[in-house]
Each structure stands twice: as C-alpha cells, then as structure tokens.
Amino acid sequence: LPITENFLDFLKKSLLNLARQKCGGVIAELQLKNKGLEETPEGLKYFAAYVSNFKQTVASKASMMAENQLTEDLYRMLQIQRVRVPSDDAVQLDEMRSSLAKYEELNVIANKLVYETMPEMMASLDMKIATLNKEAEVIQGEVVVGSYEDASLEPEDVIVLLNRLHKRLKALQNLSQEYTKYQEAFGKP
Numbered sequence: 421l422p423i424t425e426n427f428l429d430f431l432k433k434s435l436l437n438l439a440r441q442k443c444g445g446v447i448a449e450l451q452l453k454n455k456g457l458e459e460t461p462e463g464l465k466y467f468a469a470y471v472s473n474f475k476q477t478v479a480s481k482a483s484m485m486a487e488n489q490l491t492e493d494l495y496r497m498l499q500i501q502r503v504r505v506p507s508d509d510a511v512q513l514d515e516m517r518s519s520l521a522k523y524e525e526l527n528v529i530a531n532k533l534v535y536e537t538m539p540e541m542m543a544s545l546d547m548k549i550a551t552l553n554k555e556a557e558v559i560q561g562e563v564v565v566g567s568y569e570d571a572s573l574e575p576e577d578v579i580v581l582l583n584r585l586h587k588r589l590k591a592l593q594n595l596s597q598e599y600t601k602y603q604e605a606f607g608k609p
Contacts, residue, residue, distance in 0.1 A: 432498070432501055432503045435494060435497065435498055435501075435503070436498060436503060436505070436509070438494060439491060439494035439495050439498060439509070440509055440512070442487065442490060442491040442494060443491045443495075443509070443512050443513055443516050444512065445487070446484075446487050446488050446491050446516050446519075446520075447512065447515055447516050447519055449484065449487075450484070450516070450519035450520060450522075450523050451519055453477050453480075453484070453523060454519065454522050454523055454526055456470075456473045456477065457473075457474065457477065457523075457526040457527065457529070457530045458526060460533070464541055464544050464545060464548070464602060465598075465602075467537060467541050468541075468601065468602040468605040468606065469605070470530075470533075470534070471534055471538075471605045471606060472605040474530050474531075474534055475605075477527070477530075478527070481527070484523075488516065488520055491513075491516065495509075495513055538606065541606070542606060542608065545599060545602050545603065545606070545608075548595075548599060549599055552592060552595055552596060552599065555588075555592060556592055559585065559588060559589065559592070562585070563585070567581070
C-alpha cells in the first residue's frame with residue numbers, strides 16, 4: 421500500500437508540473453499573439469503585415485483554444501484529486517484566463533479593423549501597381565527609342581545608360597515583389 425501512495429503522490433506532482441508548464445506555454449503564446457494584434461498598422465506595408473499576422477492568428481485559434489482547455493482540464497483534475505495548487509500556480513492560471521479574454525477581445529477588434537480598412541488599402545495597392553505598370557511602360561519606350569544603338573555614342577556611355585536602366589528595372593522588380601506579397605496577404609490574385 422505505501423508503494424501505491426508513493427506512486428499516486430508522484431503522479432499528482434507530475435500532473436501539477438505538467439499543468440504549470442502548459443499554463444506557462446499558453447500564456448507566452450497568448451501574450452505574443454495579443455502583442456501582434458494590439459499594434460495598429462499605419463500604411464500599406466504595415467497593414468499587409470498586420471493582415472498576414474491576423475490570418476495566422478485566426479488559423480491557429482483552434483489549437484490555441486485546445487491548449488487552453490487542456491490546461492484548464494489539468495487543473496480541474498488536480499482539484500478533483502484534492503491536490504493543493506500553490507498560489508503561484510493559481511496566479512498563473514488567472515493570468516492565462518485574463519490573457520485569453522484579452523485575446524478574444526483583440527480578435528474581434530482586429531477582425532473589424534481588417535475588414536473595414538481592407539477596401540481602402542486594396543485601392544491604394546491598385547494605384548501603386550498602376551504606377552508601377554506605367555513606369556515599366558516608360559522604360560519599355562526608352563529601350564525601343566533609346567540611344568543605345570546610336571553609333572556616335574562611345575561604348576562607355578552606352579554602358580552607363582544601360583547601368584542606369586538596370587537600376588531602374590531592379591527597383592521596379594523589388595516593388596513588384598513587394599506588391600505581390602501584399603496581394604497575397606490580402607487574398608487578392
């Protein structure tokens with residue numbers, strides 16, 4: 421019988437340690453997600469990052485809620501087994517619950533922010549893409565009627581012109597890649 425009691429005590433301590441670890445992990449993850457949702461994005465670049473973060477948060481919500489429920493169940497099991505939960509653990513459990521409540525509140529606010537601001541940001545992105553396309557057309561026109569084939573130019577001068585053109589094309593390529601990321605974040609093809 422003492423072996424059974426010792427083993428039962430071991431299980432209770434193990435369960436308490438597991439509950440403590442799970443609770444700490446859930447708190448850390450909730451605080452991280454809350455911090456990302458609290459930040460109000462300014463401008464297209466930060467709004468796209470916010471939308472991407474929001475989508476990841478929504479996608480991981482089910483697993484977050486499952487981890488939270490598991491932690492609650494562990495502490496409930498400890499209570500049923502009449503295990504005295506240290507006050508530090510009780511404080512940590514309360515912190516987890518308040519972080520979860522804040523997470524739920526911030527999700528509602530973020531959802532509203534994203535869907536109210538999305539049309540304005542999509543219009544802004546469309547304007548930037550149109551400007552990018554116009555600049556690409558300008559460069560295309562310069563290549564067609566440019567002085568690159570002018571026999572009177574020295575080769576060094578042509579190389580300078582081509583290098584300038586290359587820099588402009590590279591800048592357009594970078595902007596194009598950036599705008600593509602924004603479109604992906606917004607769910608726009």
